[in-house]
Amino acid sequence: MTTGHFKEGIAAGRLSPEVYADNFGDLHPPLDHHEALVESDRCYFCYDAPCMQACPTSIDIPMFIRQISTGNALGSAKTIFDQNILGGMCARVCPTETLCEEACVRETAEGKPVQIGRLQRYATDVAMAEGKQFYTRAKSTGKKVAIVGAGPAGLAAAHRLARHGHDVTVLEAKPKSGGLNEYGIAAYKSVDNFAQAEVDYVTAIGGITIENGKALGRDYQLSELTSTYDAVFLGMGLSGVNALRAEGEEANGVANAVDFIAELRQASDLGNLPVGRRVVVIGGGMTAVDAAVQSKLLGAEEVTICYRRGKEDMNASEFEQDLAAANGVTIRHWLQPKKVIADGGKAIAIELEYTTMKEGKLVGTGETLRLAADQIFKAIGQSFVPAALNGSGQAIALENGRIKVDGEGRTSLAKVWAGGDCVVDSREDLTVSAVAAGRDAAESIHRTLMG
Amino acid sequence: MADIRNNFVGIKSPNPFWLASAPPTDKAYNVERAFKAGWGGVVWKTLGEEGPPVVNVNGPRYGAIWGADRRLLGLNNIELITDRDLQTNLREMKQVKKNWPDRALIASIMVPCVEDSWKAILPLVEETEADGIELNFGCPHGMSERGMGAAVGQVPEYIEMVVRWCKQYTRMPVITKLTPNITDIRKPARAARSGGTDAVSLINTINSITSVNLDSFSPEPSIDGKGSHGGYCGPAVKPIALNMVAEIARDPETHGLPISGIGGITTWRDAAEFLALGAGNVQVCTAAMTYGFKIVQEMIAGLENWMDEKGHRSLDDIIGRATPNVSDWQYLNLNYVAKAHIDQDACIKCGRCHIACEDTSHQAITSMVDGVRHFEVMEDECVGCNLCVNVCPVDGCITMVPLAAGTLDQRTGKTVEPVYANWTTHPNNPMAKVAAE
Numbered sequence: 001m002t003t004g005h006f007k008e009g010i011a012a013g014r015l016s017p018e019v020y021a022d023n024f025g026d027l028h029p030p031l032d033h034h035e036a037l038v039e040s041d042r043c044y045f046c047y048d049a050p051c052m053q054a055c056p057t058s059i060d061i062p063m064f065i066r067q068i069s070t071g072n073a074l075g076s077a078k079t080i081f082d083q084n085i086l087g088g089m090c091a092r093v094c095p096t097e098t099l100c101e102e103a104c105v106r107e108t109a110e111g112k113p114v115q116i117g118r119l120q121r122y123a124t125d126v127a128m129a130e131g132k133q134f135y136t137r138a139k140s141t142g143k144k145v146a147i148v149g150a151g152p153a154g155l156a157a158a159h160r161l162a163r164h165g166h167d168v169t170v171l172e173a174k175p176k177s178g179g180l181n182e183y184g185i186a187a188y189k190s191v192d193n194f195a196q197a198e199v200d201y202v203t204a205i206g207g208i209t210i211e212n213g214k215a216l217g218r219d220y221q222l223s224e225l226t227s228t229y230d231a232v233f234l235g236m237g238l239s240g241v242n243a244l245r246a247e248g249e250e251a252n253g254v255a256n257a258v259d260f261i262a263e264l265r266q267a268s269d270l271g272n273l274p275v276g277r278r279v280v281v282i283g284g285g286m287t288a289v290d291a292a293v294q295s296k297l298l299g300a301e302e303v304t305i306c307y308r309r310g311k312e313d314m315n316a317s318e319f320e321q322d323l324a325a326a327n328g329v330t331i332r333h334w335l336q337p338k339k340v341i342a343d344g345g346k347a348i349a350i351e352l353e354y355t356t357m358k359e360g361k362l363v364g365t366g367e368t369l370r371l372a373a374d375q376i377f378k379a380i381g382q383s384f385v386p387a388a389l390n391g392s393g394q395a396i397a398l399e400n401g402r403i404k405v406d407g408e409g410r411t412s413l414a415k416v417w418a419g420g421d422c423v424v425d426s427r428e429d430l431t432v433s434a435v436a437a438g439r440d441a442a443e444s445i446h447r448t449l450m451g
Numbered sequence: 452m453a454d455i456r457n458n459f460v461g462i463k464s465p466n467p468f469w470l471a472s473a474p475p476t477d478k479a480y481n482v483e484r485a486f487k488a489g490w491g492g493v494v495w496k497t498l499g500e501e502g503p504p505v506v507n508v509n510g511p512r513y514g515a516i517w518g519a520d521r522r523l524l525g526l527n528n529i530e531l532i533t534d535r536d537l538q539t540n541l542r543e544m545k546q547v548k549k550n551w552p553d554r555a556l557i558a559s560i561m562v563p564c565v566e567d568s569w570k571a572i573l574p575l576v577e578e579t580e581a582d583g584i585e586l587n588f589g590c591p592h593g594m595s596e597r598g599m600g601a602a603v604g605q606v607p608e609y610i611e612m613v614v615r616w617c618k619q620y621t622r623m624p625v626i627t628k629l630t631p632n633i634t635d636i637r638k639p640a641r642a643a644r645s646g647g648t649d650a651v652s653l654i655n656t657i658n659s660i661t662s663v664n665l666d667s668f669s670p671e672p673s674i675d676g677k678g679s680h681g682g683y684c685g686p687a688v689k690p691i692a693l694n695m696v697a698e699i700a701r702d703p704e705t706h707g708l709p710i711s712g713i714g715g716i717t718t719w720r721d722a723a724e725f726l727a728l729g730a731g732n733v734q735v736c737t738a739a740m741t742y743g744f745k746i747v748q749e750m751i752a753g754l755e756n757w758m759d760e761k762g763h764r765s766l767d768d769i770i771g772r773a774t775p776n777v778s779d780w781q782y783l784n785l786n787y788v789a790k791a792h793i794d795q796d797a798c799i800k801c802g803r804c805h806i807a808c809e810d811t812s813h814q815a816i817t818s819m820v821d822g823v824r825h826f827e828v829m830e831d832e833c834v835g836c837n838l839c840v841n842v843c844p845v846d847g848c849i850t851m852v853p854l855a856a857g858t859l860d861q862r863t864g865k866t867v868e869p870v871y872a873n874w875t876t877h878p879n880n881p882m883a884k885v886a887a888e
Contacts, residue, residue, distance in 0.1 A: 041519040044844050047802030048818060105799040109845065 005299055009346070009374045010253060012274040014299025020270040023297035027188040027323075028092075028118055036122040040069035042114045046105055051116055054103035056436045057084035061100060065119055077127030078134045080120055084439075085159045086152055088128055088198050089181050090432045091121035093189050095286070097319040099432070128201050137207050138165035143449045146171065146229040148216050151179020152431045153420030154235035155202050156438030157445075161233075162207035164446045169229070170208060173215035179237055180421075181431065183262040186290040188297070190265075217388025222396070226415050231445045234389075234403060234411070234418035235438055238382035238429075244282060246350075248340035249378075253347030257281060257291035257379035264294055276375025278302045280350050282337050283379030285315035291377045292329045303329045304371060308336040308355050308362060338368060340376060349373055384422050399424045409441030417441040453758030454765045455751065457491060457555075459732045460624045460649040460709050462582040464491035464555040466754075467766060468722065468747050471713050471734035472496050472559035472585060472628075475744075477533055479543035483550070488744035489751060492555025494652075494734060497532035497587045498540055500562045500572065505531045505593070511672035514661030514681060523741050525687035527659045529672065529679060531593045532561055537575070545579040557626065561587040561599050564609055566616050573621040583623050586613060586648075588639070589630040589655020591682045601655070604630035607642030614646025626711060629653040629695075631688075636695040637702045644708050651699065652711035652734060654692045656682025685737035689715030693728055697777045700729025717746075719753025726766065727773035781875050786868040788860050789835040789851040791815075791828045797848040800824055804839035804849060812838050831861035 005014050015023070031039060043065040051061045060079050067076035080087035094100075096117040104113030127134075143166045147154045150172035158168045176182050178195035185195075203210065214220065216236070225232045241256040243249065253276065267273045275298040281288045284307035296303045305324065307314055310333050314321065324331060334355045341349040350373045353364040384402045389395075397404045397412035402424045409417040419437030421429045457467040469492035470476050470485055477496040485493055499505060507530055516525040533540055548556045558581045562568035576584060588610055590600030603609045610627065617625045627643035629636060631654040640651050658680045662671045670678030692714020699705050712730030716722050717738040725733050738746050763769050793804065793816075805826050808816040815832035816839060817825060828839075840849045854860060856869035876883050 038520060041521075044801045044803060046800075047806035048824075049802075050800065050824070105801045109799040 006277060006301060008277055010274045010276045013271045014275065015271070017271060020298075024187045024191070024270060024294075026191050027186075028121075030125060031115070031118050031122045036068055036073075036119060039115050039119055040065045042106060043069070044105060050103035050105060051100035051114075054099045055083075056099070056430065056433045057087075057090070057439070058436075059083045059087065059120070061116055061120075064123060065114065065116070068119055068123055073123050073126040074130070074132055076123035077132070080124055081127070081134055084432065084435050085156055085202055086181070086198060086431065086435045087120055088124040088201070089152070089190065089195065090435065091117050091124055092194065093181070093185050094430065094432050095317045095319070098317045128197065131201075131204075133204055135159075135163050135205055137162055137205060140167070140207075141165040141449065143167070143230045144169070144228070145231045145233065145445060145449075146225045147233045147235060148222075148225070149173075149179060149235035149237065149420070149422075150177035150199070150210050150212075151235055151237055151420060151434065152181060153434035153438035153441075154179070154233065155199065156435040157233045157235060157417075157419065157442040158208045158438075159202050159205060160439050160442035161445060162205050164442075164450075166207070166230075166446070166449065168208045170210040171214040171216070171220070172210060172212045173218075175212050177210050177212065179235075183265060184237075184258060184287075185265070186261065186294055187265050188294075215388070222389055222413075222416070223394075226413070230415070230449055232416045233409075233438070233441055233445065234416065234422060235420045235434070236384075236388075236422040238384050238421050240383035240385045241378060242381045242383060244337045244340075244376075244378055244380065246337035246339055248342055248347075249337075249376075251340045251342035251347040252345050253342075253374055254340055254376045254378065257283065257287050257377040258382065260377055261287065261290050261294065264298075270298065273298060275300050276373065278372045279304070279375045279377065280371055280373040281305045281377045281379055282350075283307065283377075283381070284309065284313065285379065285381070286317075286320060287382075288377075288379035289316045289320040289324045289329075291379055293324055293327045295375070295377075296327045296329055300375075302372075304373075305329060305331045306335040306337070306350075306352055306371075307331065307333050310334065335369060336362075336364060338364075341370070347374060347376055350376055382421075408444035409437060410444065417445055453755045453763060455754055455758070457732050457766060459555075459711065460583065460626070462492070462555045462557070462624060463553075464732070465553060466491035466747075466751050467726065467732035468492075468750050469494060469555060469557070469711070469732060469734045470739060471736040472557075472587065473736040473740075474528075474530060475736060475739050478535065478540075479547050482543075482547050482556075485739075485744045485747075486547075486551045486554050489747045490554070490744065491732075492557065492582075494557040494559050494585050495540065495544055495581070497559040497561045497590070498537055498572070498576070499532050500568055501537045501575075504534045504536055507531055507534050508674050510674040512681075514671040514678075515685075516661055516687065523737075524685060525659075525661065525683055526685040526737050526740065527656065527661050527672075527681035527683045529592050529681040532559075532587070532590065537572075541575055541579050544581055548580050548582075555583075556581050557583045557585050559585045559587050559628070561590065561594060564598055564603055564613060569613060569616045570620050573617065573623075577621055577623060581623065583626060583649075584617065584621065585626040585628050585652060586617065587628055587655075588613075589628045589653075591630060591632055591656055591658050592680060601630040601632055604628075604639055604655070605633050607638045610639050611642040611646035614643050614648045618647040624649040626650045626652050628655055628713075630655045631691060631695055631714075632658050636698050637705065640699045640702070640705045640708065644705050648708075650709035650711060650731070651705075652713055653699070654688065654695055654714045656684045657688055657691065659683035684715065685741075686715045686717050686721075689717075689721060693724060696725060696730055697728045697774065700771060700774045701777055717741075719750045719757065722750055723754060723757060723769065724773075726770050728777070729771045729774045731766075731770055782873050784871045784873060785877060786870060786872045788854045788867050790830050790833045790854065791835065791837070791839050791849055792852045793826055793828055793839075793849050794847070795827075797845050798826060799845055799848075800826065801844060802826060803842045803844065807838050807842045812836060833862060 064076040064079040101113035107113035147170045181195040279295040281292040335352040339351040403418045420434035472494040588604030594600035595602040627648040712725030713734040805816045805818040
């Protein structure tokens with residue numbers, strides 16, 4: 001039986017500690033001072049800049065870059081935080097290649113956009129390293145607001161509400177705050193425990209109390225919040241994982257990609273984290289790429305992403321797909337899972353069926369393929385689980401399985417706002433979109449409370 | 452193949468690119484390297500009187516301003532003339548000239564404004580077999596406080612007097628270097644001509660403070676917390692130099708006086724522009740101090756290539772070609788009407804043309820058309836000012852297109868006249884010359 005790197009089945013310690021450390025280092029190392037100056041010089045300070053329009057939080061990008069170029073990194077950070085208090089994390093995890101940097105006119109001109117994300121990280125790092133707080137609380141309003149979920153939407157809402165002088169209580173089901181920033185992002189995108197540092201930075205404004213381990217529907221009901229608080233903001237994530245709908249998916253070795261990603265982020269020693277020798281990831285989004293790349297970095301020999309449609313349909317950006325390829329992940333298209341093949345209850349392979357588009361519908365062709373796999377990750381989407389919302393009191397209106405809100409984030413219930421992944425939103429399920437939703441809902445709450 | 456050999460007041464060099472009198476030409480070591488790199492000539496760093504040499508500051512001598520990517524655009528210096536012993540310089544000059552007989556070697560000189568001082572030094576320089584002398588009437592700092600350099604260059608009568616002495620005491624061609632720190636550059640040029648100079652060279656550096664240190668509140672370059680104005684040079688001064696060269700070239704009193712053009716020349720293009728405005732050759736300093744001597748190879752190849760492309764066979768084909776086109780504002784054709792045109796395929800939609808026009812000019816460029824980001828010139832508002840061309844980051848994207856005679860200028864509602872007409876006869880001009888009844 002092979003050992004070490006090529007151990008059969010799902011095993012830990014495939015690599016040496018040095019290799020783990022190297023593999024999970026910063027994906028985009030920070031720009032140093034000189035690099036930041038050179039890069040900031042490239043910005044044209046466009047009028048009504050396309051990058052700014054492409055940013056869900058509408059950060060004044062030309063202004064913050066100009067401030068870096070003139071040696072005013074703190075001013076730059078303030079420009080960023082004015083619009084997006086989680087600008088530090090967004091600088092790390094935003095798919096800039098499909099947002100600001102795609103819109104950058106230098107992308108049009110030369111195919112080389114200004115590295116907006118890395119510049120944003122430079123400026124926010126300077127401010128956070130100094131512990132520089134730009135905002136102070138307004139005089140207390142005496143109003144109390146409850147926020148469900150300490151993820152990007154909840155934190156952004158909490159900060160904005162605290163600024164306006166309201167007292168904010170954030171109820172978070174998980175032991176740590178940060179939501180997907182803490183549990184849902186590939187480790188190499190947020191090193192050095194940045195998510196927690198950012199939570200501390202955001203809450204340093206004061207007036208925000210976070211209570212961890214408090215799950216809606218389990219530890220308290222929505223109706224309790226609406227009766228105790230002046231307003232409630234729901235900023236929960238998606239806790240359901242879509243099933244493969246493949247025969248035998250209960251076999252050992254079949255797991256949710258999001259759980260694997262969370263476990264990896266929380267692991268204190270990556271050498272103890274088991275991974276399959278041959279891994280198959282089913283899905284075509286960022287989660288699939290995160291799980292696949294990290295499997296590879298943990299030492300899996302073969303990692304294959306199988307997606308049921310074509311390359312152009314993948315939710316993972318071009319950059320993410322390239323990242324997967326560069327790390328030795330094979331991406332295969334037009335394949336859907338049929339059956340997990342197990343031996344003694346443990347997965348050993350997956351049978352997939354080729355697909356095609358027929359009269360506008362995706363259909364199986366009948367032809368199958370079998371891939372050896374001792375670990376199979378499901379990354380075919382997550383869903384909102386609304387059960388916890390309606391434990392008591394009036395039911396909240398949903399739409400397409402998520403909470404229905406209006407343009408300001410108001411739900412069908414009085415005093416209740418919502419934003420982030422738990423709501424129906426034309427915007428993508430991105431950290432930056434959640435921040436925008438939380439911030440805007442907070443403004444709406446403030447207007448309502450003070451009106 | 453274009454012939455770029457240069458004959459400037461009888462001084463021959465294989466190309467028109469000389470190094471100006473400055474730190475790069477302070478000693479044999481540098482000049483040897485320059486000649487190896489291909490420079491056609493050098494003006495040796497300014498010699499002073501025999502005796503204890505001048506001393507320089509022992510801290511920073513240079514200050515600068517930069518463009519994007521820290522590209523050096525302007526440099527200033529507070530260095531003085533050579534701080535080496537006169538005899539050492541003369542000995543090295545003689546040896547270098549012997550080693551490089553085909554290159555031009557000019558001695559820059561600055562001694563007190565006393566006839567005997569000039570009379571004493573000229574034979575010493577002559578003995579080196581240098582090809583000519585350049586009178587440093589331009590140095591704006593240090594020496595001028597001792598009655599030399601710009602202190603002479605700012606008084607036309609002194610220029611004339613010193614030039615006359617030099618013409619009297621040496622057979623070598625005399626090039627008079629002019630300071631730009633004066634209101635009308637034609638006055639010193641005329642004085643130099645009256646004194647019998649063979650040529651003028653310009654511009655020397657411009658009085659300047661490049662920046663202020665915002666921690667110490669000292670001007671830069673800072674010497675122990677203090678600074679003094681230095682001489683400004685580099686790409687930033689080129690437009691000033693071009694104008695002064697043109698002023699002298701087209702002044703009836705100095706027309707035909709050979710000019711060695713100096714001021715921010717960095718590429719072959721810059722050099723060609725100086726030649727076109729009337730310079731017989733050019734002198735370079737800051738570009739070499741920024742990038743090293745190798746840049747002359749780009750200058751030589753670029754100039755030759757352009758001349759070949761355009762069919763110019765020798766420097767005489769281009770020298771002064773633009774001079775007749777330098778006019779006074781009052782003679783510019785007011786019937787020439789141009790409109791900006793944006794090439795939509797080249798446009799990268801940065802919007803700088805729009806905001807420049809909208810905020811600071813004539814509100815003649817759209818930003819949005821039918822809900823789409825789109826930048827287009829509104830000809831009924833465009834005055835043809837060229838600002839959009841200048842702020843556009845894409846070369847060639849926005850161009851100024853003249854309206855043909857007979858077409859309607861949508862802004863004025865008038866048809867473009869086919870004839871030339873200028874301000875001197877314009878009805879709005881109260882001093883318009885009206886044809887005699």
